[in-house]
Amino acid sequence: RAKASRRDGFKYFTKELGEHVERRQHLEDRLRASLDAQSLEIHYQPQVNLDNWQITSVEALLRWRDPDMKAIPVSDLITVAEENGSIVELGRWVLHAVCEQLQRWQKSSLPPFHVAVNLSPLQFRDPGFLEMVREIFAQYDVQPGCIEMEITERLLMDETESSTSILNALKDMGVLISIDDFGAGYSAISYLRHFPVDILKIDQSLIQHLPSRREDMAITTGIINLAHNLGIKVIAEGVESNEQLDFLKNQDCNAAQGYLFHRPVSAANLDKLMRHGYWSQPHPSSVPH
Numbered sequence: 001r002a003k004a005s006r007r008d009g010f011k012y013f014t015k016e017l018g019e020h021v022e023r024r025q026h027l028e029d030r031l032r033a034s035l036d037a038q039s040l041e042i043h044y045q046p047q048v049n050l051d052n053w054q055i056t057s058v059e060a061l062l063r064w065r066d067p068d069m070k071a072i073p074v075s076d077l078i079t080v081a082e083e084n085g086s087i088v089e090l091g092r093w094v095l096h097a098v099c100e101q102l103q104r105w106q107k108s109s110l111p112p113f114h115v116a117v118n119l120s121p122l123q124f125r126d127p128g129f130l131e132m133v134r135e136i137f138a139q140y141d142v143q144p145g146c147i148e149m150e151i152t153e154r155l156l157m158d159e160t161e162s163s164t165s166i167l168n169a170l171k172d173m174g175v176l177i178s179i180d181d182f183g184a185g186y187s188a189i190s191y192l193r194h195f196p197v198d199i200l201k202i203d204q205s206l207i208q209h210l211p212s213r214r215e216d217m218a219i220t221t222g223i224i225n226l227a228h229n230l231g232i233k234v235i236a237e238g239v240e241s242n243e244q245l246d247f248l249k250n251q252d253c254n255a256a257q258g259y260l261f262h263r264p265v266s267a268a269n270l271d272k273l274m275r276h277g278y279w280s281q282p283h284p285s286s287v288p289h
């Protein structure tokens with residue numbers, strides 16, 4: 001009996017592994033095809049300023065166009081692209097798409113806002129990275145101040161020297177720098193002294209249990225105070241409830257992003273939203289007077 005179940009376990013294991021390899025290969029093939037065939041697009045998730053309830057920025061997030069592919073998480077796609085090296089090309093495609101759209105928006109009569117783009121640490125290792133950024137900005141006549149680049153703590157901890165000089169160069173161009181998923185991983189706060197950071201994005205895992213988990217409340221409040229004392233703005237990610245929002249607003253968090261406000265939307269739908277310009281259903285206790 002024991003033998004049989006061990007054999008079953010092994011069979012199960014090899015089946016899983018086989019599926020894993022197959023799925024990975026499939027994903028690699030789809031990724032390669034996607035870059036040629038325009039089967040990816042960018043959606044935009046509004047970020048709401050908690051002082052005036054305006055949408056002052058949005059985050060660009062990669063999406064499959066093909067409904068068949070929607071079941072595959074975007075983060076899996078990014079992982080595969082990082083592993084096979086195509087992240088450099090993919091990242092370039094993303095910046096292109098965002099800047100092209102931004103140029104269109106700047107010509108229409110929308111209120112001003114900036115767009116945050118996610119960067120993989122591997123893009124920083126590409127020697128052509130800064131040149132690529134400059135070229136795309138020039139091509140679409142984009143003001144660098146309209147672009148925020150989201151980097152991860154991993155980048156800051158891995159390659160201090162080269163990443164410092166690249167970040168400084170971006171900063172000199174006028175690009176805003178934010179740290180994504182802050183508080184999720186290492187959070188060695190000493191690097192905040194050395195890097196030109198404009199915005200901290202508090203990870204959604206810390207926001208999720210507000211305001212019932214005392215430790216998470218203490219850490220969130222601590223991050224907000226630390227950032228403000230350093231002259232850095234703070235945005236909370238993954239805000240889903242009015243209770244979370246009230247807590248963050250009371251702690252003077254600058255902005256929030258999450259399903260409570262808006263899910264990521266297509267460029268066309270963001271256009272419509274921006275013409276309203278504010279979050280339309282604030283919680284009664286949070287409405288500015």
Ligand code: C2E
Pocket residue numbers: 045060061062073074075078091094118119120180181204237238239240257258259260264
């Ligand atoms: P991220 O940069 O931390 O993006 C936030 C993720 O949280 C997005 O997932 C967003 O859809 C999701 N989210 C927003 N509000 C809520 C909420 O209230 N509740 C919950 N549960 N989730 C919320 P998404 O779009 O699946 O992206 C996952 C990750 O993939 C991103 O995490 C980012 O690390 C990566 N990614 C997405 N687009 C790009 C890209 O263009 N380039 C790179 N390098 N990475 C990207």
Ligand code: MG
Pocket residue numbers: 059118150180
């Ligand atoms: Mg992000």
Ligand code: MG
Pocket residue numbers: 180181201203204237
């Ligand atoms: Mg994040």
Ligand code: MG
Pocket residue numbers: 181
């Ligand atoms: Mg994340």
